[in-house]
Amino acid sequence: MSEAADSSTESRPVRLREALRQARIEAADRTGVVVDLRDAEVARLEILSDALDPLFDEIPGQIDLFDRGISQGETPRLWIDVVAHVVMGRDKRQYRFVQDTRNGRIVLAESHDLAAIVKAVTDYVARRMVERERAFSVAQAQAQVIEPPRRRGGVWPFVLGFVLGALSLFGVALYESLKPMYF
Structure with a gap:
């Protein structure tokens, strides 16, 4: 029985080692799949970015609202501006155009169709440019209203007051x- 006991103890570690080896191989395969999925997401976002090139070429250079770029983190994103970005959906084929607001994140558009997302981004860019124009027109109107009235010759009233004061003291x-002096 000692040989049987020795063979049973030797077989357990071998099986555990084999199981650990197999688990490591599976984990590496899953990691490879995750990396492949992330690369696929980035590739789809780059395709969308290329489709948006004509839109961003039309934006005048003095407008600096938009800063388009792909961030490659845990979740790759195509940023349109500081508060809006496109991210891939759960199935990694659906585009989701979202905007961060004070009240949370809202979905502006969601579609498998690239053209639908390009149209949604185009509409968003147009709305942001109109908001910018309105903000500048309101600021200019307020600047014109707040402008202080012009002073008329601030030095001459001072000189006149000084001369009148000196003449009054001289008169006194x-x-x-x-006056006759009485002791």
Whole structure:
């Protein structure tokens, strides 16, 4: 029985080692799949970015609202501006155009169709540019209203007051000097 006991103890570690080896291989395969999925997401976002090139070429250079770029983190994103971005959906084939607001994240568009997302981004860019124009027109109107009234010759009233004060003191001194003196 000692040989049987020795063979049973030797077979357990071998099986555990084999199981650990197999588990490591599976984990590496899953990691490879995750990396492949992430690369596929980035590739789809790059395709969308290329489709948006004509839109961003039309935006005038002095408008600096938009800063398009792909961030490659745990979840790759195509940023349109500071608050809006496109991310891939759960099935990794669906585009989801979202905007972060004070009240949370809202989905502006969601589609498998690239053209639908391009149209949604185009509409968003147009709305942001109109908001910018309105903000600048309101700011200019407020600047015109707040402009202080122009002063008319601020030095001349001071000089006139100084001369009148000096003449008054001279008059009081003259009056006091001409009064008869009584002891």
